[in-house]
Amino acid sequence: MINIVLFGKPGAGKGTQAEFLKEKYNLTHLSTGDIFRFNMKNDTELGKLAKSYIDLGDLVPDEVTIKMLEDEVNKNTQSAGFLFDGFPRTIAQADALDTFLKIKNWNITATIALEADDNILVARLLERGKTSGRADDQDEEKIRNRYDEYNEKTAPLIGYYQEQNKFHAVDGIGTIEEITQRLTQVIDNL
Structure with a gap:
């Protein structure tokens, strides 16, 4: 089973690249952003709660995100693997994901x-x-606030995964095809 965490700042191309990777490696793509948007569009309680944070440019609290993600994984237990897109975003989420897996x-x-x-x-x-x-x-101010949140809460994941020898940085600038090639090269060499 291949379980990949794909992360980067908003706009880095995670969603675009995830579409290619899920097909190539037969992975279940779990995008917290997509899951949040689905819940917000359907006005669920989770969606209302997530929207209140997202509208401010803040991250949704860990306990909400973790529970939602666990439910999605449990719906797809026959998968060949998972592509986690937008999760984990904090050390606490990474620990919770490791424990759950x-x-x-x-x-x-x-x-x-x-x-x-940036x-x-x-x-x-x-x-x-x-x-x-x-x-x-x-709104550029909200975008930059999301980057501040990323730098404060998500960037520490680099060290977390480096300690486990599981971190790989890929240049996210170039054509979609060039970036996909860089990503597949990393995955094929795992």
């Missing part, structure tokens, strides 16, 4: 970070905001 005799195979300059990513998100209708992609 260990119960199932699974583990994280690798963590791959798509890296790119200014390039802001431009990407503002452009995406014009067509996506996502309010969080239309």
Whole structure:
């Protein structure tokens, strides 16, 4: 079983690349962003709670995110593996994910970070905001707040996964095909 954590700042291309990787490696793609948006669109209690944080540019609390993700994994226990997109975002989430997977005799195979300059990513998100209708992609101040949150809470995951020899950085600038090639090279060499 291959379990990949794909992370990077908002706009780094995680969702785009996840589509290619899930097909190539027959993985179940679990995007917390997609799960949150589904719940918000359907006005579930979880969706209302998640929206209250996302609208401020803040991260959704760990306990909400962890429970939601565990439910999704449990719905797909026959999968060849999972591609975690947007999770974990904190050390506490990484610990909870490791504990949850260990119960199932699974583990994280690798963590791959798509890296790119903030200014390039802001431009990407503002452009995406014009067509996506996502309010969080239309306000540069909210975008930069998301980056501050990432730097404070998510960037420490680099050290967490480096200690486990599971961290791989990939240049997130280039064509979609070039970035996909870089990602598959890392995964094929695991």
